[in-house]
Amino acid sequence: MTDLWLFLPACFALNLTFGPSNLLSVTFGAQQGVGFAVVAGTARLVAFAPMILASALGLGALLSVSAVAFGVLKVLGAAYLIYLGVRLLIDAKPKDLGETTAPMSLRAALRSEGTVALTNPKAILIFTVFLPQFVNVDRYWSSYAVVGLSFLVLEVAAIATYAALGRLARTFAATRLHWLQRASGVGMILFGGLMVFARQPAEL
Template sequence: MIDWLIFIPACFALNLAFGPNNLLSMTHGAKKGVVFAGQAAVGRLIVFVPMIVLSALGLGLVLTASATVFNVVKVVGAIYLIWLGISLWRSAKALDPRAIDGRVTTLRRAFAAEALVAMSNPKAILIFAAFFPQFVAVEAYWQSYALLGAAFLAMEAVAILAYAGLGRVASTFASGRLPMLQRISGGMMCLFGALLLVSPTPTRS
């Protein structure tokens, strides 16, 4: 039996943790609104679904155990985050509320950004490969894994809307300071990229 009283608050705390994907939702919310940010973040949720399935199949353990595979994913994700951060910083000069990476922000680009960042998210790998198994009911393995995955995605959606709303509120009360907010976002993206480059390979221990 799944211990929901422990899983839900612990997992939701992980969902709400400040990271590159949540920063993207906050930035999208500030520039294009909560609905746009929510639609873009579907890219993140779609990526998480196969990651949950692979973890259930045991491949999450393989990924956490393989330094080579993890490091390739990590480097690609870090380079993308740094590139996105630099683009955000440089585009702040344009003062165009539609721009997030030096070009007009379209739903397609925002969707792709969410998906690409999610793919290289070591936090997600650890959650699915190391956190979920602690709550799986052995007697109903697949059913419990599916329920845990569904609960995680639901709470992730709530976190997405919370960060998007935060970004929207910030832009409303500081509309004249959007360039500064964009530079801060860009700097944070570069920082996340740098931290990702030096992060250790996750393990189940």
């Protein structure tokens, strides 16, 4: 069966890698709490699940070597991240202590999480290069299920971790939340720019 003692810590390290999805968790955690961020993060899991299945079926490997498909995916992902970053920068304004702002709806947060997850080339790398290394070919489907489910469970832990960090940041700097929002916006734009230069797994 899968060597979970080796897979789990290596996988969790990947889950905790700071990227656009985890940056969303920090932002949502700071703005609306850990619970909201975790619920919003379920859209990420819903996006990842069929991607893992596609990888198991071999479709992920096909996508990873298709220059056109990979190029379209990363351009769409980069454009959306830059859009999110610009929106965060526009909305990031100092607030008076008594002033309140309309929170992002759960529907909008779910849409952001799902879109970022689906258009992130990093996910293709993980699902087509990393996960298969821990699959037992003699028990292919059951082994892939264990590996895939373990990744999703650890992703929930990563979402909660980053959301808690965001909430903690707000607790200690409640009147400076707009600076965190600005940093998140700049981070999104940077990630979008870097995504344009992402290479296909076959080229790595």
